[in-house]
Amino acid sequence: xxxxxxxxxxxxxxxxxxxxxxxxxxxxxxxxxxxxxxxxxxxxxxxxxxxxxxxxxxxxxxxxxxxxxxxxxxxxxxxxxxxxxxxxxxxxxxxxxxxxxxxxxxxxxxxxxxxxxxxxxxxxxxxxxxxxxxxxxxxxxxxxxxxxxxxxxxxxxxxxxxxxxxxxxxxxxxxxxxxxxxxxxxxxxxxxxxxxxxxxxxxxxxxxxxxxxxxxxxxxxxxxxxxxxxxxxxxxxxxxxxxxxxxxxxxxxxxxxxxxxxxxxxxxxxxxxxxxxxxxxxxxxxxxx
Ligand SMILES: Cc1ncc(C[n+]2csc(CCOP(=O)(O)OP(=O)(O)O)c2C)c(N)n1
Ligand code: SF4
Numbered sequence: 056x057x058x059x060x061x062x063x064x065x066x067x068x069x070x071x072x073x074x075x076x077x078x079x080x081x082x083x084x085x086x087x088x089x090x091x092x093x094x095x096x097x098x099x100x101x102x103x104x105x106x107x108x109x110x111x112x113x114x115x116x117x118x119x120x121x122x123x124x125x126x127x128x129x130x131x132x133x134x135x136x137x138x139x140x141x142x143x144x145x146x147x148x149x150x151x152x153x154x155x156x157x158x159x160x161x162x163x164x165x166x167x168x169x170x171x172x173x174x175x176x177x178x179x180x181x182x183x184x185x186x187x188x189x190x191x192x193x194x195x196x197x198x199x200x201x202x203x204x205x206x207x208x209x210x211x212x213x214x215x216x217x218x219x220x221x222x223x224x225x226x227x228x229x230x231x232x233x234x235x236x237x238x239x240x241x242x243x244x245x246x247x248x249x250x251x252x253x254x255x256x257x258x259x260x261x262x263x264x265x266x267x268x269x270x271x272x273x274x275x276x277x278x279x280x281x282x283x284x285x286x287x288x289x290x291x292x293x294x295x296x297x298x299x300x301x302x303x304x305x306x307x308x309x310x311x312x313x314x315x316x317x318x319x320x321x322x323x324x325x326x327x328x329x330x331x332x333x334x335x336x337x338x339x340x341x342x343x344x
Contacts, residue, residue, distance in 0.1 A: 059096065059097060060094050061091055062087040062090070062091040064117070065086075065087040065090045065091060066115065066117060067115055068117075073108060073111075074257075074258050077258050077259075078176075078256040078257070078265065079255055081230055081235070082229050083116075084232055085227075085239060086116065086236075088232070089236045092236070093243065093244075095143060095243075097118050099142060100118035100142070100143050101139075101142050102118050102121075102146075103121045103123060103131050103146050104120075104122050105123060105127055105153070105156075106122075106125035107125070107183045108149065108257075109149040109152070109182075110148050110152060113147070125156050126148075126153070126156035126158075126160070127157060128147065128148045129164050129173065130160050132144050132145075133312075136169060136171050137313070137316070140313050146172070146173045147176070148176065149181070149183075150175065151181045151187075154191065154212060154215070161216065161219060164248055165250065166219060166220045167248075168247045168248050168311045170248070171249070172249040172251065173249065174239070175250065175252050175253065177265070178257040178261060179194075179195065180260045180261035182257045186198055186199050186261065187199050188205060191210060191211075191264070192209060193205075193209045194266075195261045198260075213225075213304060214293040214294050217293060217304065221250040222247035222248055222306070223250065223303070223306050224252075224289065225238045225242060225249075225251045226251070226253075226304065228255075228274065229253060229254065229256075230270070231274075231301065234302075239251065247308060254299070273298055274298065274300075274301055275298045275299070277292055283304065283305050283306035289304040289305045
């Protein structure tokens, strides 16, 4: 297939059904512009999502796509990448999808360094089901499922990804489109698991946590002298209480799950003659039993 180099060539033609003012439009724009910069052929790309407004993204992008089951985008993306290592695989989902019902998958995809890029759209609410609190809700405590306020603490997605051992971790903001595009490109170019937390406002059910003006007034770019191999420094930036740090927090390449599987296959093949001889001996012995 010919290379695509115009962002509109990555649009499927299906119009997004997101609400007016939803932060996800900015993410879609950044993504298709990043894909055009990479000139990635659409038949070499697969987008896998869970369930939620964010998880509708594969409908709107021209690529292979799977809008799957709530919380299960990551393991399905791992399966797709393992079955066809030539594909560039993107997983997409919301904070509810990826950190509540699907929260058990992130540590394993991260520690195994599966070579996929995960875009976690963090709007701090369950948008699709009309406004229940999510694991990242902080500043908007009275929701449909918390009429008397939130009982527990929230989680910090980037900090979790760092602690779980993701080899690339970044934080972007849907409004900072050029910056986000650059993060998506860097994440896709990274060999290994790339986790990108994307702050985005839900214009219908939570405009407080990801309030655009508040984020713009509080954000700072990751300092130029930050060493992305220093995970402790990255954790400090990710959990900064004063400022919202945007940029690449961690970049620590190491062998991927696919690399490990190849090594194992070589070992298994090398052992095959021995295994065959063993089976033949057992067959022979069985005749005398
Ligand atoms: C097994 C299961 N449980 C619950 C639901 C209902 N459900 C659909 S989307 C959603 C939450 C979506 O929130 P989030 O993942 O944060 O995405 P957003 O819509 O905000 O982008 C829930 C609870 C479901 N579809 N499947
Ligand atoms: S409900 Fe919220 S997250 Fe869903 S499309 Fe509307 S604004 Fe976006």
